[in-house]
Amino acid sequence: MSFLKPFFLSVALVWPVCHESFALQNPTEKSPPNILFIAIDDLRPELGAYGADYVHSPNLDRLAQQSSLFHNHFVTVPTCGASRYNLLVGKLPQSTVEVGNMAAAQLISKKAEGERPVTFLERLRGNGYYTVGVGKISHHPDGYVYDYLEPKSDQIELPGSWDEMLFDAGKWGTAHNAFFGYADGSNRNTLKGQVKPYEAADVTDEGYPDGLTANLAIEKMKDLKEKGQPFFLGVGFFKPHLPFTAPKKYWDLYEESEIPLAPFAGIPESSSKASLLASGEFNQYALGEEKASLDAAMSDAYSRKVRHAYLAAVSYVDAQVGKVLDELEKQGLAENTIVVVWGDHGWHLGDQLVWGKHTLFDRALQSVLMIRRPGKSGEQITQIVSTTDIYPTILEFAGLPEEAGLDGESLVALMDEPQLPTWRNYAYSYYNRGVSLRTAQYRLTEYLRKEGKIIELYDFNKDPYQSKNVAGDQPQKVEQLMNLLEKGNTGLYQKEAGDK
Known part of the structure; x- marks a missing residue:
């Protein structure tokens, strides 16, 4: 079913599989645009482009000026x-x-094919695009399914989606080791968590994995140019995911004492610890100077150190993005390449006492989204959009028919008209046995717990940092929004015994 827009009744057309066939049948049509899709792990919208003037992110900021910049992507x-x-x-x-x-x-x-959902990559690949993944696009950091301490397997995570799936594990040996890697070639997994959650080694960009990923993407871009075929190049960077590691030169961009702390570090009034999390991922790094807790905030000094580490990792990945974008220009590909930068979710940096993701609060759900279209000017878009909207957007970019059964809608019309009055302007999110609705002013979340349904409502006009649950004070607003929330309630928590 679809509740983000009316159910599509259209049937997908079968286009020629190869670019040469497309060119022969459409000799006068312009070649479909290339798509460069950059996924950045744990990147919350804390960049200069989003108003955080203390963050050194010149490359992403430059791209944002040329892009549709989504301020409320969830x-x-x-x-x-x-x-x-x-x-x-x-x-x-x-x-x-x-x-x-x-x-x-x-x-x-x-x-098997026919039994699995069709990714947008598979749609592109079946319609003339050459698809290449470099780094982490799906969950496993090199696109192959195997456990942390196992050797790389030959089981690809997204069969049918990629023509090539590439990764340079360097001195770490496997992608999982690289994902949790330190500059000396060690990693969190084999050291059983006896590591710090940060590192500032005096190394080149290639001293950490994202530098290798940028180089690999640059080399592949040269090959793709020679192919003369429309391409989708997915580049997945690890940072600023834990551990917050980056070459020392990116740490040196910041004066730690000037880094702001979380504007609200506490459990929201009329809420509970059950709506948050105990920062278990962060606390796995056993040699950290302090542990995060929902009972009390970490010291200001250590909080700033960890926030410093996160921002250094952001600046490091920003530099890698810049290298890839520069190569796109150098190869003469920018004029026919759409560029998408997407953060897979946000991250609490002490907000609500949490150090991590895994909540239904804005800090975990709000992330970076910017889309640059050749020949189009940059736009600031404040309406609410969802990651679910990206699939139909990419189909429209590629000139492909709408896909039946998708729950999002293409962002292209909104990019053309940022104040589009017919835009949906809300988004759904799910986690922690909860279903959440974000509108322009409110976040309404319904949790299904042992004691029954728990409702939380936050009013961003009065409380931008979600410090007070006002559901008890505004029952009429809860009732009004609950009708909309129920349209997005897929029943996943009622169907099964618990979150797996």
Whole structure:
């Protein structure tokens, strides 16, 4: 079913599979645009382009000036694998498998063609695009399914989606080791968590994995130019995901004492710890100087150190994005390439006492989205959009027919008219046995807990940092918004015993 827009009745057309066939049948038509899709792990909208003037992000800021910059983009699930699964299939979660990190591994990788959902990559590939993934696009960091301490397998996570799936694991040996890697070639997994959650090594960009990923993407771009075929190049960077590691030169961009702390570090009034999380991922890094807790905030000094580490990682990945964008220009590809930068979710940096994602608060759900279209000017878009909208947007960019059953709608019309009066202007998110609705002014969340349904309502006009649940004070507003929330309630928590 679809509740983000009316159910599509259109039937997908079968276009010629190869670019040469397209050219022969359409000799006068312009070649379809290339698509450069950059996924950045755990990137919340804390960049210069979003008003954070203390953040050094010149490359992303420059791209943002040329792009439709979405100020209110919300992911559907605040965890890596499930958010990426939602991006790839364009549907809201119907089961608890779809809100877990192994969604693609279970529902795509292990399924035969015809039994698995069709990713937008598979649609592009079947219609003349050459698809290449470099780094982390789906959940597993090199696109192959295997456990942290296992050798790389030959089980691809997204069968049918890629012509090539590439990764340079460098001195770390495997992608999982690289994902949690430190500059000396060690990693969190083999060291069993006996590491710090940050590192500032005096190394080149290639001293950490994202530098290798940028170089690999640059080399592949040269090959793609020679092919003369429309391409989709997905580039997935790790930082600023934990551990917050970056070459020292990016740490040196910041004066730690000037880095702002979380504007609200507490449990929201009339809420509870059950709506948050105990920062378990952060606390896995056992050599950190302090542990995060919902009982009290970490010290200001250590909070600033960790925020400094996160921002250094942001600046490091910003530099890698800049290298890729520069190569796009150098190769003469920019004039026919759409560029998308997407953060797979946000991250609490002490907000609501949380250090991590995995909540239904804006800090975990709001992330970066910018889309540059050749020949189009940059626009500031404040209406609410969802990651679920990206699949139909990419289809429209590629000139492909609408896909039946998708839950999002193309952003192209909104990009053309940022104040589009007919835009939906709300988004749904799911996690922690909760369903959440974000509108321009409110976030309404319904949790299904052992003690029954729990309702939380936050008014961003009066409370931009979600410090007070006002559901008890505004029952009429809750009732009004509940009708809309129920349209997005897929029943996933009623269908199964619990979140897996």
